[in-house]
Amino acid sequence: MRSLLQIPSVAARDVDTEGRTLVSYDVTGSAQLYEVGADGEWRQLTDLDGVAAGRYLPGARAVVVQHDAGGNERGQLSLVDLDSPDVAGEGPLPPLVPFVHDPAFVHRLAGVAPGRVLYLTNRRNGVDFDLVSREIASGKETVLYDGGGYVAEVEASPDGRWVALTRPNAPANSLQLLLVSTEDGRIEPLTPWGDDAFVRTPSWQPDSSALLVSGNPGREMTAVLRYDLAARTWSEVVADPGHDLVGWVSPAGAHVLVASNDDGAVSLALHSLPDGELVRDLDLPAGGCAALHRHPDPVWSQAGDAVAVTYSSPVEPPYAVRLDVASGTSRAVRPPDRPDLPGGLVAPESHRVATPDGEQIPTFVYRPADGGDGSAVLVIHGGPEGQSVRQWQPMVAALVAQGHTVLVPNVRGSTGYGKRWYALDDVRRRLDSVADLAALHDWLPTIGVDPDRVALYGGSYGGYMVLAGLAFQPARWAAGVDIVGIASLVTFLENTSDYRRAHREREYGSLANDRDFLHEASPLTQVDAIRAPLFVIHGANDPRVPLSEAEQIVAALRARNVPCELRVYGDEGHGLAKRANQLDAYPAACAFLAEQLAKRPGGTSDRGEGVA
Template identity: 60%
Template sequence: MAADIVRLLELTSWRAFDVAATGRVLAGSDESGSTQLVELADGESTPLTALPGAVTGRYLPGERAVVVQHDTDGNERGQLSLLRLDEPRARPARLPDLQPLVRDPAHVNRLLDVLPGRIVYATNRRNGVDFDVVIRHVETGAEEIAYDQGGMVLEATASPDGRHLALTVPADRAMSDQLLLVDTATREVLALTGRDEPARHGQIGWLPDGLAVTTDADRDRAGIARIDPRTGARHWLVTSDEHDLTGWLSPDGSTLLAQANDDGASRLALHDAATGDLLRTIRLPADGWCSYPLPAPTWSPDSRLVALSFSAPAVPGDALLVIAATGECESLTGSAAQLDGLVEPSSHRVPARDGEQVPCFVFAPREADPRLAGSAVLIVHGGPESQAVRTFSPIAQALVAQGHTVLVPNVRGSTGYGKRWYSADDGRNRLESVADLGDLHDWLPSIGLDAGRAALWGGSYGGYMVLAGLAFQPERWAAGVDIVGISSLVTFLENTAAYRRAHREREYGSLAADAEFLHSASPLTKVASISAPLFVLHGANDPRVPLSEARQIATAVRANGLECELRVYDDEGHGLAKRTNRLDAYPRALAFLARHLAKQA
């Protein structure tokens, strides 16, 4: 058992961050134990960084240089540095080798876009809460504030001439945002959508006559539209009534890379950006997923190439390169060659109490340990505005190798199945998603599983779901593994980073208006009902879900005389980013589940 999870956690994966016109790809590799930058070219991989924690980056257009984003021990206070690639270097760059661009360790600084000689970034240095958008000249260090109207800037894209920014900020509703156009010279802001419009906007690109935007405005399923930058008028380019679509526009404005979300699998195609007409489809290496939660596809500056991050249940993670003119897709790395015998999931729709159907992937063991045969582990994704997709999961594969059957559901509140589904848990409907766990539990016997030996596993909001399942459905669950989870919606909102509070209140409800409901929907409130053993993991530097959430639930569960192991990692934030910590934590968690889900002699 321990050997399976260690072997899976030690697999190397790659992701693509950027691509140059020469075909060089800026990628991330976790071979060292955390994601570091490498450059892929001519069949070779050249390590670029060796920093203490995970990093991301982008090429600086027109130069042999990389903008590196890094933080300290997962605290998410991003810092920006420059790495010159035209200077000889005997080893990968460490922090002293990088040229500081934005070093302000007390605040969050997040790279949004890159331009020749300039970067666009968001920072909350003004008051610790609101994010301003700043354009910085790399050579001189001169900065211009382009936007300072408040809120958490979600995305920003500069026009080709740098005179305008298109950006999104949260709107008044959960899972909605407002699309703004900013004149960088005058700082005049034009709202292209309303603050009360129930719609998302993203993946903004600049067309010759407008903006190309992924949006679900006036639709249940997201599509790709052209938006007039003067009036906000919308014209649909590519839509589907069956799938959510996402689009990435080429820099020259001629071609759209469109991704259809087919039950967590990516279907890619290239479209004419002027008409929306299909040009050609792209064949991926397997039935898997591109982009989020991995980096989004990136076009080369000359619009010839697209770099993709790709993963599948049996593919840990690879960097792919697409030639736009032909649709040919080449894998630049070979993560799938490291290990065979991985399990592919089957897709199901689980009937819910109210006639809805909960999408769910099921990983079934090939050879079950007789002691664990028939046991079930439900892995609940975070977010909640996220989706379990067809990617590699060392946890799911290790659990299956143990002999458990693993269910990975997309309970209501999940994205990928339309606006109606992702909105079904908003505000005071929070416990409807928890009730979906009960429906999944009731379904277990129909696929030959023992409902008396079922456990929950989840991280972040998935951790809240684990604790809520144990607290509100104590008769159903035999054990739980909570990773950086919320134990009280009240104390979470009180103690999360100030810049996140308003953003999260749109989803969960506000402390001012909804405190009583938030209290009633909190696992900590019902902790006396928990009867199952609990395993808790948390990072000491977590700015999203503070460590106090883990400590208070562990204390309360132990006070009831139940087993509760709490493991805290001092050099981690919201999750375990470092392999050494995952190798310590996850074998223990799997052993915990095996002990509590084994058949009794």
């Protein structure tokens, strides 16, 4: 585990026309910004306490940096002048100049343009996000949108007349597309569809005549769609009835880069516009994830001659790739002096596990090379509207190396398998997704796993699933590892950040209308049933799932003499971003699972029947 965690990762943030790539690189212990020149030379740009992300400023040798403090997600924006001389006495890094700072509120980088930066902030009331344009030279700010809600993505039209943005719609999982006039503030909804459509990645044609998005109105899978501003009509550009597609238009408007999600393997291809015909598949290894899901989105260079993407696979840690559009060839940007990868890394098998109600759970199975020792760990993703994909997961690799068979399921409610599947856990169907854990457990003997030696592991919503499995199915699980998980859906919604409450009630149900069910579906309500040992990890600054969620489940279990360990990290938020904390928590979690799942000669299970 320790050797896997110390393998550094690189993520692509931006690319310019001179062959330079802006990346995040975590060799220092947390992800910082570096510039990698065309000659392969690395230059560190930030050395902050928390994670740094950023973009190049068009028309200038500068970077706008987004950073927070201790994982609190209250992002601040600063500028780095890449042509400035190093400041004497302050080390080799260029100076970081505050640009938009107010530590009481969130500021998210939303876009860059010559001479200005677009950002989203909740500083007006702490709940709603406004879109602001700020001029670099004068500092003048213009509010482009203050229509309320949580704004997900923003894209300004090249002619400056419009801003397209996505905002959560009333139904769970849906996002609506809004067109905002920068001249008079008029807001025009562009998604008047009758179903729960999901829309993302708005991008403009260079003449501002049309807008391309990735969406699934009236269809199961996401396609690349075009909206014509003059005709006010929608048309299909690239679609595949069996796979989700996501697209990003090139600055010149001649191509659209399309990511295709095939059971968690994400590949990239270049298509022509306006016809959507395939030009070429891009030069990336098969069997991994080239975009989406914990990776930054691909970024086009301003000239449209190159694209920067992040790639990883179950056997390859994340690295940046610079793709040449003309030739389709790629140049990998891997960490300098990266240590050798350990042996025994394995790719998963893909299975579909049947449930009692006739569904099929997409599931990846990672098997130790020697077949394992008969134990298993289920690793459940967060979200809930997320997907486990075929990418680098050090904990999965470590558990496999420890001898466990590891299942990574996409239980109902996961994305990537169609609109119907990701809606099957909404609001009062929450416990149907928990029931999927029981179906997976019952299937394990078919692949040689001892059903008495199985544990649950998950973070965020996956942490909720761990606690729910232990509480609602106590006969099935030998142990659990909960990372920043939800113990009570009621107290979670009461205590999460104000802006997140309004956003998350769409998925879980509202305190006003669904409190009875939220209480019923909470692991804390059934805590008396839990008897499996539990290992809990949480960040003290978590703005999404407050630390109180961990504290109350641990207190309740300790009062009942159920073995429970809690590790709290004072400089972390929603998960562990710093390597020092990862090296403390994750090997300990591995050791905990090894102990709880060890063979005990002559031992018998005293677990009774639980609730399925």
